[in-house]
Amino acid sequence: MQSIIQPLEPQQRELCGKQTIKLRHNLAGNDLFSDDSLAKLIETAAPKSLAMHTEGGHDPSNWPVVARGDAPGARVLDAARHGKLWINLVGITEWDSRFAELADQVFAEFANQVPGLDVVKHKLGVLISSPKATVHYHVDIPGQAIWQLRGRKRFMIFPASEPFLKPVELEAAVRSATYGVASYQPWYDDYAEVHDLEPGDALHWPLNGPHRIENFDELSVSLTSEHWTPDIRRTYAMNYGNGLLRRYGWTPRSRAVSGPAFWTKVGLTAAYRRSGLQNKLGYQRIPTFVVDPDGPNGVRPLA
Structure with a gap:
């Protein structure tokens, strides 16, 4: 191969x-x-x-x-x-x-x-x-x-x-x-x-x-x-947890990926994702155009 x-x-x-x-x-x-x-x-x-x-x-x-x-x-x-x-x-x-x-x-x-x-x-x-x-x-x-x-x-x-x-x-x-x-x-x-x-x-x-x-x-x-990787996952959990804190009125003070505060953010992230709120509040793709090779830019407005 x-x-x-x-x-x-x-x-x-x-x-x-x-x-x-x-x-x-x-x-x-x-x-x-x-x-x-x-x-x-x-x-x-x-x-x-x-x-x-x-x-x-x-x-x-x-x-x-x-x-x-x-x-x-x-x-x-x-x-x-x-x-x-x-x-x-x-x-x-x-x-x-x-x-x-x-x-x-x-x-x-x-x-x-x-x-x-x-x-x-x-x-x-x-x-x-x-x-x-x-x-x-x-x-x-x-x-x-x-x-x-x-x-x-x-x-x-x-x-x-x-x-x-x-x-x-x-x-x-x-x-x-x-x-x-x-x-x-x-x-x-x-x-x-x-x-x-x-x-x-x-x-x-x-x-x-x-x-x-x-x-x-x-x-x-x-x-x-x-x-x-494990390191990328930890950075993800830290940013996710900080984002949740900020959303609900707290200003995050740390970007550490270890220690008690970090593990609290891990738990917060897991609970939020399990709740389904991310799917309800996250970015959604809603089509407003449809493919049309003969239209401007290859699309036309969706009826």
């Missing part, structure tokens, strides 16, 4: 998870990411696993949500190729065994190359986005990497600290109260790491590093990976 990740440099192994590392992979050209395969994935994905948006301002949580309607997968790709669509096949490892096997291989290879890496959970997604489409400034919650397969894009990564990332915004994203929203100022770009990705490039960046993306003039297809 051909390896996916090309050998890392010694310094990359040491820096993985602490600094941004750019590596090479062998997935570009894989039949899993051909037009025919992508079209079938779009057609077979359940609505909750097919997140589609068209651009609409600088707040990704307000981007219009797009339904597939009865458009065949090939027509959805046509709309993406000629319009302004952002398509995310979410958690594909949970409903396609080929991608589950791919994820297992990717993280087994990471574990072999990165000393001490302890991944306890992982998943993959597939991103398809239009030429010159943008992904505005936002933050993701688990450990993240992007694997460029088709097309080129510019990836800009920012420090995961103030002023680039405010604790209150990170906490809201962790609780799914927003769609990863983080405040952005144009001068932030002066402090960004800028990486131009081509097919065969991959990028892994530090936890919760805000980022924004600009596609070049071609359809882009990327694989995304997310992973959880």
